[in-house]
Amino acid sequence: MTAPARSSADERLLAFRRNKLALVGAALLVLLVAFCFLGPLVYVTDQVHTVLEAARLLPGEQGHPLGTDDLGYDVLGRLMAAGQTSLVIGLAAGALATVIGTAWGAVAGFYGGWLDAVMMRVVDAGIAIPGLFLLVVAATLVTPSVPVLILVIGLVSWLVPARLMRAESLALRSRAYVEAMRLAGGTGLGAIRRHIVPNAIGTVIVNATFQVADAILLVTYVSFLGLGIPPPAANWGGMLSGGLAYSYDGYWWLIFPPGLLIVLTVCAFTFIGDGLRDAFDVRFRERA
Amino acid sequence: MAVRSRVLVAVLAAAGIVLAACSGGPAGQSGSGPSDSATFALPPNATPNWILPIGIPGHLSGINTAVNRLMWPPLYTYAGDDGSLAFDEKASVANKPVFSDGGKTVTITLKDYTWSTGAKVTARDVEFHFNLIKANKTKWGNYSKGRLPDNVVSFMIVDDKTFTLTLDKVYNTDWFAENQLTQTLRPLPQAAWDKTSADGPVGDFDRDPATAVQVFDFLVERSKQIAEYDKDPLWQVVSGPFRVTEYSPQGQVTLTRNDKYTGPDKATLTTVSLKPFTSADAEYNVLRTGQLDYGYIASSNLGQTSALEQQGYTVEPWQGWAITYIPYNFNNPKVGPIFAQLYVRQAIQHAIDQPSIAKNIWRGSAAPGYGPVPQDEKSPFISDAQKANPYPFDIAKAKALITGHGWTIGADGVATCTSPGAAENQCGAGIAAGTPLRFELLAESGSKETDNTMSELKSSLSQIGVAIDLKQAPLNTVLGNSKPCTPEQAECSWQLSFFGTQGSWYFPAYPSGDRIFTTGATSNLGSYSDPKADELITRSTQSDDSAAMREYGEYLTRNLPVIWLPNPAYQISATKTSLQGVEQDPLVGMSPQRWSRK
Structure with missing residues (x-):
């Protein structure tokens, strides 16, 4: 009796599971999401109103497991609230960058010629300008908010996925099934929608995880520079920036927890991305 | 970003933070x-950006004055180096002014100073400064109607070192000496600066108002070339x-x-x-x-x-010797009518916990301030009302003031006007139904204490239905965006602004409010206008009765032309x-x- 043939999805799952770091990343992400989104349901704190009389309490003092910050906010509760902002912006901005980049790269690669040349020069020009610089400029022009940061980070981060997708599109457009569709009178956009993007979805998904990690780091940078979302909203970068003012005073609880969570989140997405690359890339699957 | 580099960046960032946090010992x-x-x-973020001793709007930061006084010292300097404010003989270019003719004539004699060119500093150099500000008062950032040069009927040179000023009326002599002569007049190098172009001849252009405008424009233009200051021969002629x-x-x-x-x-x-x-x-x-x-x-x-x-x-x-505040822009077309309501200003003031901000955010290095003169309890200028604070922190009272005047706090926590009209229990004139109590606050960046103070204000005001949209920018940007304006002007869009990390307004020795609260004064940023306040301010600058300052102080303490805040140490x-x-x-x-x- 022969073993039943494994489906492509099963093979991908198996390859992903063989990557131990990817599993660690996935577990970390689940824990982080639970901490940020379910945590506040269990551990309820006021993250809107300041309590100056309770400022800078030590961990454990007056029922604050991780102490309070310089405005009297409970640090543990603030880590949860801040994590929501960081994760939401990271995920949404990563998704936005992936969608824009995928569409841009697919069109450029599929049509080729002058259109490709023009579209890719736009990408080259965009890559030449540091994303952080654009973010800082944008933050000084408009008051940063969650939607604004999602939009701005998404708009400065789509360039790399556009390049990746263009390469995929260039390779896929000469495949027989794409040629057949065009000969049968199908439109270019139809071919992109039905064949090019679905067949490059592995690359897109892998890149998306890295986009999320990059977006979280960008939010951190901008907030660290004091250009993040104004209070009472919080994010880990802003918490880190605020805590550093007290670094010489030994207020470790204002510095290490947000720093650690940033590292863990970025590592989690990066490890998951690694695992997904194993899962979607045939060469890695065969090697595995 | 490659996978490894991404992880590396995150880890290095964390490691850097750890190292920074652990480095407790002396460093180097x-x-x-x-x-x-x-x-x-x-x-x-308070960088000097103007060398000409005559400031224009947007270039009035105190640090500019502090620097240019070292090159072109004013006629008189008052200082408090020994613990009390007093005439600083050594740093003053002139001997003490002599008042005569019942106080209407002031005679000033210069000491023996020379310009770096070797020429003597003369009364003509003071006249040059006087003529420039007189002919260009609309462009001069520190101009305030009725003050110098408006209050000087004639400037007469007696000899090289002596000149007289004939005043339009009798003024409080302390005010005129300490605020007008100290702050405004100084010798400027007429023999080097009195020209209309870089290559043009030097003449008596300042004596003709038309050409004095050209001289001023030329000097302003040169003062805009910051990178050229050290090379421009104009600025090398100093006393x-x-x-x-x-x-x-x-x-x-x-x-x-x-x-x-x-x-x-x-x-x-x-x-x-x-x-x-x-x-x-x-x-x-x-x-x-x-x-x-x-x-x-x-x-x-x-x-x-x-x-x-x-x-x-x-x-x-x-x-x-300062006060700290947030000006309301009374001329903002959108929120000006709201700021015009005294009950709104009272509610906002009641919602500010100054003692707690001073103690917890400034860690005791700021002192609560409740009125328009420095909060020095021993000062002869401070009123009893300012000492007592008529608007102590009281959220319930603040909320009652809002809700008792036709505002309803919605589910989002923001009050909206539900009873428009000018009656006692209505929102007030010019406020339409549905108007929210939502204000934009532009605050200076770069200070953790200011960030936290703004967060505290936002938090406490949210409890009375007032929403604050906070934006931050460097000090010069905040000052540049917070100018007096009229409702139809585009730059009148600012609503509230904070520039007081080191105190908002530093007074001369005599702490009168004529430059910041008089109708039309250049530094009356929010265009506060109140006839009674104007009358009391005028009295405080013209009468030698020390009660005049206290009466003015009491009225403005109660009338709230701005939001009073704790005054930080400089x-x-x-x-x-x-x-x-x-x-x-x-x-x-x-x-x-x-x-x-x-």
């Missing part, structure tokens, strides 16, 4: 340069103890001793470098390395006092013990000419 070498020089840290040898657009300034100075206040050090910083944290990191002779610490670092003392610094707050100074002669003047004048090395 002492000594900051040659023994005949000194380095001075400029306030965060003070220093001249500028470096002045970068980023704010780095180097002052070099004027070896041709002939006054009694000669500089000891050869150079003094003023270093710009974007934040107090950045400055503190440099201070810890010992590279600054005269720096400051944020109140968040007060716990590090003993570490700094071990490093050879003396830490001491520098208290200013800075918490950290000074190298090897730097001698450093005294902290409440009028925040700098006297680096008196610094020396031990």
